[in-house]
Amino acid sequence: MKKEGLLRQGNKSALMAAIVNAVISVIKGTAYIFTGNVAMFAETMHSLGDSANQFFVFIGSALSKKRPTDRYPNGFGRVVNLVLLFAVIIVGIMSYETIKEGIHHIIHPSESTGLWINISVLSAAILLEGYVMYKAMKEVIRETNSQAKGIAIIPKSFANLSKAKPATKLVFMEDLVATSGGLIAIIGILLSYYAGLHAAEGIASIIIGAMMFYVVGRVFLDNAKGVLGEADDELEAAIAAYIFTNKEIKDIKALYAMKEGEDYHIEMKLEIEPDISVGQAIEIKERIENYIQAMPAVTDVIIEFEEDDHVPTWNKGNPNPVP
Structure with a gap:
C-alpha cells in the first residue's frame, strides 16, 4: 500500500x-x-x-x-x-x-x-x-x-x-x-x-x-x-451468545477476543457432535466467521472444532484461554 x-x-x-x-x-x-x-x-x-x-x-x-x-x-x-x-x-x-x-x-x-x-x-x-x-x-x-x-x-x-x-x-x-x-x-x-x-x-x-x-x-x-494484548470480556460474551444460537455447537472449549491496536483478533475452539460431516463443519465455520467478521474492528477469526466430550466447559464469567 x-x-x-x-x-x-x-x-x-x-x-x-x-x-x-x-x-x-x-x-x-x-x-x-x-x-x-x-x-x-x-x-x-x-x-x-x-x-x-x-x-x-x-x-x-x-x-x-x-x-x-x-x-x-x-x-x-x-x-x-x-x-x-x-x-x-x-x-x-x-x-x-x-x-x-x-x-x-x-x-x-x-x-x-x-x-x-x-x-x-x-x-x-x-x-x-x-x-x-x-x-x-x-x-x-x-x-x-x-x-x-x-x-x-x-x-x-x-x-x-x-x-x-x-x-x-x-x-x-x-x-x-x-x-x-x-x-x-x-x-x-x-x-x-x-x-x-x-x-x-x-x-x-x-x-x-x-x-x-x-x-x-x-x-x-x-x-x-x-x-x-488485552482481552475484551464484553466482546467474548457477545460472540459466545451468538455461537450458542447455532444448534450444532454443543460447547465452547475456549474463546479469546484479543484487542491488537484498533482491531480485534478472535480465536476459538468449539465442540460439535462427531457425526457431523466435513461439509457441514465447513458450512458452520463459514457461517460463524461471516457473522463475527461483520462486527466492528474484527479483522481475523480462527475457528477450530473438537469432538464434544459432554463435559460443560464454557463459563461466561471465567472463560478458558486458548491453549
Whole structure:
C-alpha cells in the first residue's frame, strides 16, 4: 500500500485536532509573549503538547493499518499503542513545565497585562477545542455502534468512551481537558485582575498541568494494555451468545477476543457432535466467521472444532484461554 493511501486511513479526528491545536498554540503563544500571563503560558504548553501527540496519533493509527508482511505476519495493529506511549512522554514533559511555572508564579507573583487579549484568545480557543471534542464525541458514537443524535451524543459518548479506539479516546480526553483548562485559565486571570489575587494564575497553571498528568496516566495504562494484548470480556460474551444460537455447537472449549491496536483478533475452539460431516463443519465455520467478521474492528477469526466430550466447559464469567 502506498504511503499516501496509508495516511488516508489515519484517524481523522486526531488529524483535525492536531491542526486546530497547532493554530491555537501559536495564537496563545503570541498572547503570552505580549502579556506575560502565566495561565496563558500553561495553555500554550497544553495546546502545543496536544498538537504534537495528536499528530503522532494520526501517523500511528495510519501505520497500524499496514498489511502484514513475511517478517511481521501478525500485522502492525499494535503500532498505534506504541506511538501513543511515546506521545504521552511529550505531554508529561509539558505537564511538568506547566506545573513548575505555576509554582514559580505562586512564590513570586507578578501582575500581568492584556486582560481582554487573554480572555478573547482563551474564549476563541475554548470554542475551537469544544468543536473538535464534539467531533470526537461523534466518532466515539460511530466506532461503538451507538445510536444517538443531537444533544444525546454528549452523554452517550461519555458512556461508551472506554470502547472507542485508542486514538479517538486520546483526542476526546485531551480536548475535554483543553476545554476545561481554558475555563480554569479564564477564572485565574479574572481573579488576578479584579481581586488582586495574582497567585490565582499560578494555581490555574498547576491545575491545568495536573489535568494533563491525568491524561498521561490514563493513556499510558490503556495503551500499555494494548501493547501487551488485552482481552475484551464484553466482546467474548457477545460472540459466545451468538455461537450458542447455532444448534450444532454443543460447547465452547475456549474463546479469546484479543484487542491488537484498533482491531480485534478472535480465536476459538468449539465442540460439535462427531457425526457431523466435513461439509457441514465447513458450512458452520463459514457461517460463524461471516457473522463475527461483520462486527466492528474484527479483522481475523480462527475457528477450530473438537469432538464434544459432554463435559460443560464454557463459563461466561471465567472463560478458558486458548491453549
